[in-house]
Amino acid sequence: MHDHNTHMPRHVAVIGAGIVGVATAVWLQRHGHRVTLIDREGPAAGASFGNGGVLASSAVVPVTVPGIWARAPRMLLDPRQPLFLRWGYLPRLAPWLLRYLSRANDADVRRIAAALTGLIGTSLDDHQALAQGTEAESLVVPSEYSYLYRDRAAYDADSYLWQIRRALGFHWDELEGTAARELDPALGPDVGFAVRLPGHGRISDPGAYVERLAAHVTAQGGQVLRAEVRDFTHEEGRLTGLRLRGRDGRRDTLSCDTAVLAAGAWSGHLAAKLGVSLPMESERGYHIDLWEPSQQLRAPVMVAAGKFVAVPMEGRLRLAGVVEYGGVQAGASRAPFALLRRNLARTFPDLRWREVTEWMGHRPVTADSLPLIGPAPGMHGVWLGLGHQHIGLTGGARTGQVLAQMISGQQVNLPLEPYAPHRFQRR
Numbered sequence: 001m002h003d004h005n006t007h008m009p010r011h012v013a014v015i016g017a018g019i020v021g022v023a024t025a026v027w028l029q030r031h032g033h034r035v036t037l038i039d040r041e042g043p044a045a046g047a048s049f050g051n052g053g054v055l056a057s058s059a060v061v062p063v064t065v066p067g068i069w070a071r072a073p074r075m076l077l078d079p080r081q082p083l084f085l086r087w088g089y090l091p092r093l094a095p096w097l098l099r100y101l102s103r104a105n106d107a108d109v110r111r112i113a114a115a116l117t118g119l120i121g122t123s124l125d126d127h128q129a130l131a132q133g134t135e136a137e138s139l140v141v142p143s144e145y146s147y148l149y150r151d152r153a154a155y156d157a158d159s160y161l162w163q164i165r166r167a168l169g170f171h172w173d174e175l176e177g178t179a180a181r182e183l184d185p186a187l188g189p190d191v192g193f194a195v196r197l198p199g200h201g202r203i204s205d206p207g208a209y210v211e212r213l214a215a216h217v218t219a220q221g222g223q224v225l226r227a228e229v230r231d232f233t234h235e236e237g238r239l240t241g242l243r244l245r246g247r248d249g250r251r252d253t254l255s256c257d258t259a260v261l262a263a264g265a266w267s268g269h270l271a272a273k274l275g276v277s278l279p280m281e282s283e284r285g286y287h288i289d290l291w292e293p294s295q296q297l298r299a300p301v302m303v304a305a306g307k308f309v310a311v312p313m314e315g316r317l318r319l320a321g322v323v324e325y326g327g328v329q330a331g332a333s334r335a336p337f338a339l340l341r342r343n344l345a346r347t348f349p350d351l352r353w354r355e356v357t358e359w360m361g362h363r364p365v366t367a368d369s370l371p372l373i374g375p376a377p378g379m380h381g382v383w384l385g386l387g388h389q390h391i392g393l394t395g396g397a398r399t400g401q402v403l404a405q406m407i408s409g410q411q412v413n414l415p416l417e418p419y420a421p422h423r424f425q426r427r
């Protein structure tokens with residue numbers, strides 16, 4: 001009953017104005033649809049505000065690599081390691097965690113990495129296409145992307161990841177000793193090996209990027225609403241509208257024939273209303289922004305041991321990364337910030353800055369590390385675009401384009417099976 005074959009413009013409500021939601025809204029308008037973009041806090045309120053800004057096409061290997069079972073408990077007990085847990089959350093986390101870790105085998109990792117390569121392998125092009133003709137265009141910056149290691153032995157210890165990337169067609173230079181440090185004058189002696197990948201990119205202000213794309217939606221005749229979506233209304237299994245609660249607490253119904261759920265880590269509640277089984281958790285991440293740094297990096301780098309990126313941004317240098325389990329309700333913890341600062345001093349020992357600002361946000365991570373992209377199994381007219389884990393900025397532009405094509409009944413040039421929203425349903 002999805003009208004796959006009709007190209008009739010629709011009224012599409014997009015729920016969530018993060019990168020996935022705004023990219024979907026922009027592409028839907030380009031296909032001629034009327035769009036209402038809804039966010040309870042306004043555009044760029046979630047993970048899309050504070051991420052690392054890297055268009056990380058090569059970040060296709062999931063967290064759940066073989067052997068993680070053995071390493072994770074030790075990492076959790078060591079505050080110098082970039083993995084944290086709010087222990088009180090463990091009972092709620094456990095069922096998801098077991099499903100997540102059940103994918104930590106070679107066959108699943110290769111399947112996930114191959115699927116993600118299809119979605120994010122051309123990220124720079126996808127963002128250039130998304131931002132073209134909008135005020136956000138100047139924030140898309142082509143660049144290299146380098147992974148930094150203490151020495152060759154540390155790189156070799158990661159050989160499993162690199163071998164998968166090579167098999168998927170990624171290529172790079174390896175730089176050792178002084179050559180590695182010459183990548184950037186800001187790097188200290190702790191860096192003894194680097195892997196430099198061409199053909200990547202960065203967004204020089206992720207929050208402003210999403211805001212400008214949302215402003216473009218308005219400029220093109222769309223509506224951007226600040227309201228919380230509470231439920232769907234339907235007749236005979238077909239969507240008829242959304243129930244909203246405004247900032248003043250006023251309840252309202254928005255009529256629409258199509259909706260896209262793109263509410264990031266908060267999507268679970270609405271997915272449940274659709275009868276969609278959504279095993280998803282937040283991998284909480286942290287950033288510190290160093291304003292007016294004494295040196296600016298030439299290009300983004302990933303400090304492999306600390307699992308954080310350092311990325312040049314407008315007026316600041318951003319360090320972003322770390323994984324903490326603790327759900328979407330609890331506020332930020334102190335230990336991840338302390339770790340970022342310690343790693344900052346080790347990696348960039350001479351760097352100075354005027355002021356530091358801190359942020360924590362929620363990466364939406366499904367039990368198989370793949371997003372859900374496609375029609376909701378439980379209600380005609382509803383589509384899902386969520387669960388983009390650590391690569392949602394990278395994959396957001398393509399996801400929006402793909403959803404707009406699907407909703408418009410067009411052929412999509414991407415195998416969609418791995419993203420099928422029904423894959424977690426009980427048979």
Ligand SMILES: Cc1cc2nc3c(=O)[nH]c(=O)nc-3n(C[C@H](O)[C@H](O)[C@H](O)COP(=O)(O)OP(=O)(O)OC[C@H]3O[C@@H](n4cnc5c(N)ncnc54)[C@H](O)[C@@H]3O)c2cc1C
Binds near residue numbers: 021361
């Ligand atoms: C520290 C950190 C660093 C990262 N670095 C990178 C990186 O370098 N590169 C990369 O590709 N990815 C990175 N990511 C991941 C990336 O940020 C996310 O995958 C991506 O932003 C998810 O986008 P989204 O649109 O799905 O969700 P979000 O950006 O979280 O947006 C969801 C929106 O939905 C709204 N919402 C929720 N519920 C409702 C409701 N009921 N009604 C209305 N609105 C609602 C929220 O207010 C929010 O604005 C990083 C993440 C973190 C935390």
